Amino acid sequence: MTRQRIKFTIITGIVIMGIVFLLGIFYSENIPSGILLRAGITKNNVAISADSFSFRHYFITDKGEPAGIMTLQRNGKLWSKYYYSKDVSISKSSPNISLLKSFQPIYKDYTGKVIPVWGGSVSDYKDEYQSVKISIDGNIKEPTSSIRKGGKIYFFT
Numbered sequence: 001m002t003r004q005r006i007k008f009t010i011i012t013g014i015v016i017m018g019i020v021f022l023l024g025i026f027y028s029e030n031i032p033s034g035i036l037l038r039a040g041i042t043k044n045n046v047a048i049s050a051d052s053f054s055f056r057h058y059f060i061t062d063k064g065e066p067a068g069i070m071t072l073q074r075n076g077k078l079w080s081k082y083y084y085s086k087d088v089s090i091s092k093s094s095p096n097i098s099l100l101k102s103f104q105p106i107y108k109d110y111t112g113k114v115i116p117v118w119g120g121s122v123s124d125y126k127d128e129y130q131s132v133k134i135s136i137d138g139n140i141k142e143p144t145s146s147i148r149k150g151g152k153i154y155f156f157t
Contacts, residue, residue, distance in 0.1 A: 030078040032056065039084065041070065047154040050145045052117070055082065055104050059119045059154050069102035069119050096123035099134070121152045 027034035036046070036058065045067070047059045054074040060067045068086040072079045085102040099120040106113050118141075122132055132155050133140050143155035 030080070032072055032079050035072060035079060035081050036070065039070065039081070047121070047149055047152075048119075048145065048147045048156065050156040052104060053106070057102060057104075057117055057119065057156060059100070059121075059156065061121075061154075064150060064152075066098040066100055066119075066121050069100050069117065071102050071104060071117070097121075097134075118157045119155065120157075121154050124148055124151050124153050 028038040029035070033043075036042075041058070041060055045060050045062060047061045049056060049058045051057075056072045056074070056079070058070040058072075060070055066088050068084060068088070070081070071083040071085075073082040083103055085100060087101050089099050089101075097120065099118060102117045102119070103114045104117050106115055116136075118134070118136060120132075120134065132143055132146060132153055134143075134157065135141075136157070141157045143157045146153055146155035
């Protein structure tokens with residue numbers, strides 16, 4: 001090989017590595033699966049996801065137990081991490097119920113506000129007609145989305 005060919009090969013290798021590096025950064029900063037992976041969350045950790053306006057909420061579990069809610073915000077065709085809540089509370093009256101609280105901003109009445117997003121899990125009693133209703137600040141709410149998975153019902157409200 002000539003000296004010129006060696007230089008060309010080295011420069012081409014550096015350019016290719018740079019492009020791969022930049023694509024990796026783009027993936028981990030702007031694509032939902034990349035953002036979740038960067039936070040250490042795999043597909044197996046996501047129990048349920050729900051879309052609300054330009055936000056997507058992921059109910060995260062760790063070893064079958066609720067671990068948090070990751071909220072991503074859509075910016076055009078790209079996404080960014082908005083909030084990751086790890087505030088898990090277990091019901092004192094019924095230990096088989098876990099609730100998580102996250103937040104989502106909205107623009108209402110000419111001002112910005114933050115609304116809570118509740119997610120949770122409850123043990124599945126294998127009853128086909130089992131429904132979930134929770135009391136939040138004295139108001140009874142039904143989930144907007146739910147799924148049965150691994151002996152539990154996961155939900156968002």
